[in-house]
Amino acid sequence: MAWRDLRELLDDGLTGDLRRVAEPFAPRHEIAAALRQAPTEAPALLFENIAGHPGWRVAGNLIATRRRLALALGVPVEQLADHCAARRGQSIDPVRADEVPVQQVVREGGDGLLGALPILTHHAEDGGPYISIGVVMCRDPVSGERGMGVHRMMVKGGRRLTVMFANPPMSRLHAAAEARGEPLPVVIALGLDPATLVGAVVRGGAQGADKLGLAGALRGRPVDLAPARTVPLEVPARAEIVIEGRVLSGVREAEGPFGENSGTYFSDTSPVIEVSAITHREQPIYPGLCPGSADVDMLLWLAAGADLLAQLRAQVAGVIDLELARGTAAFSMIVSVARDCSRSEARRLAQLALALDRRLKTITIVNDDIDIRDPNDVAWAIATRWQPARDTVVMEGTDAYVIDPSASGAGQGSKAAFIALRAATGQDARMRLDAAALAKAQALFRPPGFV
Numbered sequence: 001m002a003w004r005d006l007r008e009l010l011d012d013g014l015t016g017d018l019r020r021v022a023e024p025f026a027p028r029h030e031i032a033a034a035l036r037q038a039p040t041e042a043p044a045l046l047f048e049n050i051a052g053h054p055g056w057r058v059a060g061n062l063i064a065t066r067r068r069l070a071l072a073l074g075v076p077v078e079q080l081a082d083h084c085a086a087r088r089g090q091s092i093d094p095v096r097a098d099e100v101p102v103q104q105v106v107r108e109g110g111d112g113l114l115g116a117l118p119i120l121t122h123h124a125e126d127g128g129p130y131i132s133i134g135v136v137m138c139r140d141p142v143s144g145e146r147g148m149g150v151h152r153m154m155v156k157g158g159r160r161l162t163v164m165f166a167n168p169p170m171s172r173l174h175a176a177a178e179a180r181g182e183p184l185p186v187v188i189a190l191g192l193d194p195a196t197l198v199g200a201v202v203r204g205g206a207q208g209a210d211k212l213g214l215a216g217a218l219r220g221r222p223v224d225l226a227p228a229r230t231v232p233l234e235v236p237a238r239a240e241i242v243i244e245g246r247v248l249s250g251v252r253e254a255e256g257p258f259g260e261n262s263g264t265y266f267s268d269t270s271p272v273i274e275v276s277a278i279t280h281r282e283q284p285i286y287p288g289l290c291p292g293s294a295d296v297d298m299l300l301w302l303a304a305g306a307d308l309l310a311q312l313r314a315q316v317a318g319v320i321d322l323e324l325a326r327g328t329a330a331f332s333m334i335v336s337v338a339r340d341c342s343r344s345e346a347r348r349l350a351q352l353a354l355a356l357d358r359r360l361k362t363i364t365i366v367n368d369d370i371d372i373r374d375p376n377d378v379a380w381a382i383a384t385r386w387q388p389a390r391d392t393v394v395m396e397g398t399d400a401y402v403i404d405p406s407a408s409g410a411g412q413g414s415k416a417a418f419i420a421l422r423a424a425t426g427q428d429a430r431m432r433l434d435a436a437a438l439a440k441a442q443a444l445f446r447p448p449g450f451v
Ligand SMILES: Cc1cc2nc3c(=O)[nH]c(=O)nc-3n(C[C@H](O)[C@H](O)[C@H](O)COP(=O)(O)O)c2cc1C
Pocket: 132, 149, 150, 151, 152, 153, 164, 165, 166, 167, 168, 169, 200, 201, 202, 203, 204, 205, 296, 299, 300, 303
């Protein structure tokens, strides 16, 4: 079973793998730099001294390693993908909360409401502070359907945020409200337990699964909800912070630049949320997530990769594992297949994956003697096993993903697969060192005192 809330994970789960940072760090640039530059095996970070925001804390780098992601979801690391795929079809409905810690402090008045929060400014040319990991939730007033997703929001001053609705279900429910000429009430939950967060970013699918029910299934226990203070919605009672407000009908404002997960700046014209209240816990923890960081890669792997892996395994024999290339915003994927998977079968696999995943732009298919988590190994497979004319599949006329800088303004894009499999003759078996000689050599380079 996963953690009840973010605090329980930090206090009881991450002991030994959490660094509490006592020195002052500023929300403008400094915390994001620490999150983005954290080395691969760095611990989770809890900044306890936020310049200009006494009493507030910022947590980040929480799920940057597979080990921590597994711990956060309460499953053994080797079962991560299977666990998520299995829970995808399940649902545990939310329940009415007995206690509502997120409403310990209520702020409703004044124009400077958003200034109370240590909202991070991430990259050098960013146009201002951005909420990068806020879960936006709504309920369609006509159908009752719940919407939930992570959507970036820029602080525009006072009580206003822009919000980027590029993905369903929020984009669809917002469009429906606008077509009726109505504002859309929303709540934005910040500082959720990771399982609920993952529930918010998984693919909704054609039926638009209820993501709160899915979050409950991922947690193995229901999400606790309580009535919001100023909008006709419910809020996750154990979040750290909740922002309440309405998306104004027919209003758009310029936002950006914002350094995106694609590694480049992005500007847009987006809908506007007018904030009506902010509630939070005492000693609140603001969730920091820097675009392009390991936390994002892990979140996308779980949200997009784990599900796709299950679908591919069901359709094509010999599919072994799947990884997203780090820092590519899930545009590039590597899949490993068994030795007996033929090139034609690999092409079918590639076409299937590219068609199923809207965001995916390139897929590289390798055999399982390649470590798909080692970029050098993958580069070696492409250099030595891929013949460009023979082994490339190009798919044209696909939708370009909105934050892909190479497709900006085009609307339409294309996709490619690289089949980098071993030759049937077996003449490209990898050279290897003699096992006993390797062990002796490794002892030579082992640091003194290291057994
Ligand atoms: C870190 C992160 C940031 C995201 N930011 C946005 C965003 O700004 N706008 C948006 O529409 N979707 C954003 N998403 C995607 C949605 O939250 C959600 O994953 C997506 O709607 C689910 O996929 P689907 O549209 O295929 O159902 C983000 C996802 C992640 C993991």
